[in-house]
C-alpha cells in the first residue's frame with residue numbers, strides 16, 4: 001500500500017536522510033544566482049561592468065571554496081566520493097539506457113563528472129575574465145600584466161567558454177529533468193539537504209558530515225586567496 | 236654575363252612580387268579601420284581616466300569626445316569588398332547586412348554627438364552618462380559584427 005510507482009515498487013518508508021550539507025547547498029544556489037547575474041549584468045547592465053566583475057570575483061571565490069570543500073568537506077561533497085573511473089560512468093549510462101534506475105547517495109558517476117566540468121569551465125571563465133578587455137572601456141584587473149595579444153586571447157576564451165558553460169548547464173538541467181520525469185526529484189534535496197529512502201540505494205554508506213565552521217574557514221581562505229591573487233600584483 | 240644579369244633581374248622581380256604579395260596579407264582597408272578604432276578606444280580610455288580614476292584634466296574631455304566623433308567621420312569606406320580577407324575580426328555579416336551595420340554606426344555617431352554636447356558643459360554626471368551610453372553603442376556593434 002505504500003507502493004510508489006516511481007521507485008519501482010520500493011516502499012517509501014523510513015525517515016529522510018541528510019545527503020547534502022548546508023555549505024554545499026548554499027554554494028550551489030549562490031553559484032546559480034551569481035552566474036545568472038554575471039550574464040545579465042554583462043548583457044543589459046552598466047557599460048563599466050562594475051557589477052559583472054563583482055559577480056566574477058564572487059564566482060571565483062565560490063569555485064575555489066568548492067574545490068577546497070571537495071577535498072576537506074562532507075563525504076558527498078568530496079571529489080573522491082563522486083569522481084569515478086570511466087567504467088562506472090559507462091555502467092551507469094548503460095543501466096539508464098536499459099531503463100533501470102540506479103540510485104546514489106550523492107552524485108551519480110555521470111553527474112560527478114559534470115560537476116567537475118562545470119567547476120573547471122567556471123574557473124577558466126573567471127580567470128580569463130581577470131585578463132579580458134572589451135577593447136572599449138573595460139579591462140580586467142590583471143590585463144595590465146600581459147601583452148595585448150594575450151588580452152585578446154583571454155577575451156576570446158572568456159566569450160567562448162561562456163558558450164561551453166551554457167552547454168554544460170543545459171546538460172545538467174536536462175539530467176535533472178530526466179530524473180524528475182522518472183519521479184525522482186533531485187531538486188528538492190538540493191534545497192532541503194534530504195533524500196527519501198526510496199531515492200537511496202539499499203546499501204547506502206553513511207554520509208560523514210563536516211561542520212559548517214570548517215566550511216566557513218575554507219570560504220574565508222578562498223576569499224583571501226582570490227583577493228590576494230587580484231590585488232598583490234599592483235604593489 | 237648577360238645571362239647572369241637576366242637571372243638576377245628575374246630573381247629580384249620574383250622576390251619583390253613575392254614580398255608585395257606578403258604585404259597584401261595586411262589589407263590596407265583593414266589596417267586603416269583598425270587604426271581608427273584603436274584611436275577611438277584610446278580616447279575612451281583617456282576619458283575613463285579623467286571621469287573615474289581621478290586624472291585631473293576636465294578640460295580635455297571635450298577634446299577626447301570630439302576625437303571619437305571625428306574618428307567616425309574619418310572611417311572612410313571602412314569595409315570595401317575584399318576587406319574580409321586578412322587579419323580581421325569583422326564578421327561576414329558586415330557585408331551581408333549593410334543596413335544593420337549602418338544602423339549600428341549611426342547609433343554610435345549619435346552617441347558621440349551627445350558626448351560632445353555633454354562635454355561642452357560642466358555637469359560631470361551628464362558626461363558620465365553620455366560616456367557610458369557611448370560605450371554601449373560601441374559594444375552593441377561589436378556584439379553583432381565582431382568575432383568573438
Ligand code: HEM
Nearest residue numbers: 038042053056057059125126129130132133134140159162
Ligand atoms: C566566472 C564567472 C564569469 C562569467 C559567467 C562571465 C560571463 C561573461 C559573459 C557572458 C560575457 C559576455 C561575452 C559576450 O559578449 O559574448 C563576459 C564579458 C566580460 N567579462 Fe565576464 N564572466 C565571468 C567572470 C569575469 C571576471 C572575474 C571578470 C574580470 C574581473 C570578467 C570580465 C569581463 C569583461 C572585461 C568582459 C567584456 C568582454 C566583452 O565585452 O566581450 N568576467 N563575461
